[in-house]
Amino acid sequence: MALASILKPEAVKVFSAVSSKKRLFQEIGDLAQSAYGLDAQTTVDALLERESLGPTGVGHGVALPHARMPGLDGVVGTFVMLEKPIDFGSVDRQPVDIAFSLFAPxxxxVEHLKALALVSRTLRNASLCAKLRANPDPATLYTLLTESHTLAA
Structure with a gap:
């Protein structure tokens, strides 16, 4: 599995003003709707439901919100970069500025778990995260994400 198989270029976005986790989930819902045709409100509800089980902030400014969704044929993802980090209730208490969301049927x-593991491994790479934070252009972010996996594979 490669990141390019679960992430479309149009599912990558940079936001300048997101003030809360709930607002971030609303932006992710809108992005998932425009990129994959998912219902925005259903997406937000699914993310909030999953988050109620425990925060998906994995540390070092990275969050991996994820949810199972009706009507999907395979795992898809969105990548969001925040210009201003937000509190996410992460394990290390660091604010989040990188959020890679996954949506699975x-x-x-196993497919959902493999995708989550792939994204987690990719975003554990500190030098990749530094490059992502230094390049706030969605096309560049997509290239960095999809090429990084190819190099690591």
Whole structure:
């Protein structure tokens, strides 16, 4: 599995003013709707429901919100960069400025976990995260994300 197979270029966005986790989820819902045709409100509700089980902030300014969604054929993702980090309730208490969201079919088992592991491994790379933070252009971010996996594979 490659990041390019779950992330479309049009599902990458930079936001200058997101003030809260809920607002971020609303932006992700809108992005998932425009990139993949997912219902924005259903997406937000699914993310909030998953987040209620425990925060998906994994540390070092990175969050991996994810949810299972009806009507999907495979795992898809969105990548969001925030110009101003927000509190996310992360394990290390650091504010989040990178959020890679994954959406999987309701019946997805291993595929969802493999995608989550791939994204987690990719964003654990400190030098990649530094490059992402230094390049606030969505096309550049997409290239960095998809090429980084190719190099690491």
């Amino acid at each position: 309701e019946e997805a088992g």
